[in-house]
Amino acid sequence: MHIRPSPRTLRTRGTRARTTARLTATLLTTAALLVSACSSGSSTTSSAGGTVQAALAALPRATPSALTPYYGQRLSWRDCGVTGFQCATMKAPLDYARPDAGSVRLAVARKKATGKAKPLGSLLVNPGGPGGSAVGYLQQYAGIGYPAQVRARYDMVAMDPRGVARSEPVQCLDGRQMDAYTQTDLTPDDQRERDALVAADRMFAESCGTRSARLLRHVSTVEAARDMDILRAALGDRRLNYVGASYGTFLGATYAGLFPRRVGRMVLDGAMDPTVDARRLNLDQTAGFETAFQAFAKDCVRHSDCPLGRRGTTPARVGANLNAFFRKLDGHPVPAGDADGRKLGESLATTGVIAAMYDEGSWEQLREALTSAMRKNDGAGLLSLADSYYERDANGHYSNLMMANAAVNCLDLPPAFSGPEDVEKALPAFEKASPVFGAGLAWASLNCAYWPVRATGEPHRIEARGAAPIVVVGTVRDPATPYRWARSLAGQLSSSRLLTYDGDGHTAYGRGSACIDTAIDTYLLRGTPPAPGKRCS
Template sequence: MHTWPSAHRRPPRRTRGTRTRTTARLTASLLTAAALLISACSAGGSTTSAGGTVEAALAALPRSTPSALAPYYAQTLKWRDCGAPGFQCATLKAPLDYDKPGAGDVRLAVARKKATGKARPIGSLLVNPGGPGGSAVDYLQQYAGVGYPADVRARYDIVAMDPRGVARSEPVKCLGGRQMDAYTQTDTTPDDQKERDALVTADKKFAESCGAHSARLLRHVSTVEAARDMDILRAVLGDPKLNYVGASYGTFLGATYAGLFPERVGRVVLDGAMDPSVDARRLNLDQTAGFETAFQAFAKDCVKHTDCPLGGKGTTPAQVGEHLKAFFRKLDAHPIPAGDKDGRKLGESLATTGVIAAMYDQGTWEQLREALGQAMRDNDGSGLLALSDSYYERDGNGGYSNLMMANAAVNCLDLPPAFTGPDQVRKALPAFDKASPVFGDGLAWASLNCAYWPVKATGEPHRIEAKGAAPIVVVGTTRDPATPYRWAQSLARQLSSGRLLTYVGDGHTAYGRGSSCIDDAIDTYLLRGTPPAKGKRCS
């Protein structure tokens, strides 16, 4: 289970392979991205964090468009019908390297659903489900273009663009299907030197494969570059300001845009926010604690049901956790059949991925109970394998989307690695185990992969202030497993115009997940430009 996509997506539904309401991939990743290209760093405006490190603030780019970029801003999109009725697709051209606009281009997939109302549209509303690595085009066609509130769809052209290196936008390529199967089954709780060496070898093989197949792209898939691509799209669409809804990693992408182009910020919603001011190890540790918080909530709920395989009435969450860990240890020693036509069995790594996938939405807890019951009582791992496969976007023919490849490529470029080798991981294990007795070991070791990445990171931790920007709504869920609430609090404080909207509840992200209080507040902002009242909380 190596790279956990970062800003994360919604959990899988019951149908195997079906995408979820938000493909925000962190769907759960330990390598959440916070990025800043060195060339965009501010020479001043730094502060000292509680940990004693100096955090630079992301500096805005010049307001005027450099002449070398003028052709990109002046291009015309050629729209064509695609996908379901009412959807259109086009290709946007952007420079591969913004420092060398004439040295080659990337072609970016764009899609839209035109406003359905008769009144004049407010403009375009760009959406991004997160990841990094989640397809925004798929998200638009499968959810946002038909599932966003009717009033919002009536007044906006809903638009999506797969970021560079993702899905249809010159995707990063690494391992093939069978190789990915082996990679996702690598033991991430090594018990001895042999298993530690195997994990390191697997991470190196993955990184080397990405370098061999995507050498041209790997230095140019940073979040800063993706944000600059968004500004070209804004201009080409004819919008003076960017209106945007980003979930999970999409919040970091949106906040980065605001930091680079504060005067071009329109109505921006950042749901399930990330904190760009902390380093990769801290991000991973915070996220580990977030998954533990979500598991504790699941455990409390599980024991209320007669079909809970981890304990009955009177069982404490800590005891539920011990039962799950014991089950994982059993799978580590003896994987069980999973009804897979390719011969895969359910071992500890795939089972852990399946459990974590279900932490994103309490609506999947029943499915998780059933899957755990199948595995623990009937020796049938098919339910947990289905959850894991949906999380990794593995199809029934053994093929994978490029989610995990793009996720690693962006994360490893955006921040220096959390760990540079196994010795550092071993020293950090007590902290990770304290953050999550259930998932700590696995999530610590899973964050080692960037140590062997073929391209050096160009980003660093930084604050995003976006001075002069219009109000930006930052949404945080108090028991969010993938993007802990503290991150939303931090980002809202950093942004000069940040307005925190809190959902007191479970699950990853809040908009469109059943809270009329949250939905009404965001819809009012998108349609009227009126942000939620300061300190507004919903449950």
């Protein structure tokens, strides 16, 4: 199971700002629930023969004495080179089971409340991933793009989770190796291509194990959530106020499960479902991308420049036309004007299309990119979309997004598949879920099978009994975090309020719905959650 953070585009007052979050090595967005020593254990069997999953157990309210040095630390804030923002470094134990066995250094940033009224405390934000830089997100969007009234009352705060970006990043492949890895054929046609795919996944996993051996066992979501509680204490806040998107919802829900009495105002937007296993997560997300593609297909054929069909062409035929284009690229990649000589093949083209599924505002760009590739033999537009998804810059340098993403996901849940034979058996289900993306997403779910560190987590419910009201937000046609996940998480959390956005794209807050934004802003500023069953469009 892999999941890239969502390449969503947030909109505010008609402007658009690209976030740094994108989804992982599967082309999917998923969240894994890690329970390890903080959980009551594995599932039990009911008398009816079904499986009843245990809930994530809350930690003791009293801070263990061994953690006192961490909880008592004072952050030394400094100017971090971005106007209005301050940065600091926080320490957390590498291993919470052995707090005296070394620490990790975590990057923190903040922007102080801008208003004159009494501040409401800190508001921690996380854009998702796992692997998206929260510090980058704060500096590039949240700290300047969140509603002015929210920024006036809260110190806006972000922390890169352990293993991510500025927080002792997981390292695996260099830029050239990543170029090769991202071009690996994810729809193998014969044994030679299957062997090449397995070899690429093994090489990726082994390089992570070699270059990041110290960290690799300690980048779980539970550990990241426990780090957030140390940050809460270091900030001087009695409760944690939090807005998390995509994987950030799983991180926030995990915090609530571990520290229910310390939950303040919490928004979980684009929610993950911690009760499902890795294969089901990937299958659900495959269906989510198909739902988004169907919406794109209907929109595309309304435009005269749609290269996949004309007005009246069915979404099924649009999908068949796109698959035919992918098959053509499989054997004959097209030039892309790339300085490093890369061409647009099937894998990168598929990634480019998936990247545009996160935000309906990108559909026009996708039409133009497909037109150039299909009619003009120019793959530059789709390659640009794929590079944005992978966070590759013009110099061939990648952020550690995909590496951190795999490291967290492969630790949080047992792998979706144990080997290529498992994938082949599951292909019909994935292709039924999405005739366009199913095969590629099934094969992309293989990489955790070769991970050098054994998974420590498993599917569990998160109830967070005793927590203050938590707002769970779900978008009906969200490609990366299907709406059913939001309903499931809201059904687990004992104090949840489900807020529904009947729209397209990944997540809802700050993406153009005044109804959604007003409901969330009211909750953050006044503590009043949305009315039960509230639905926006």
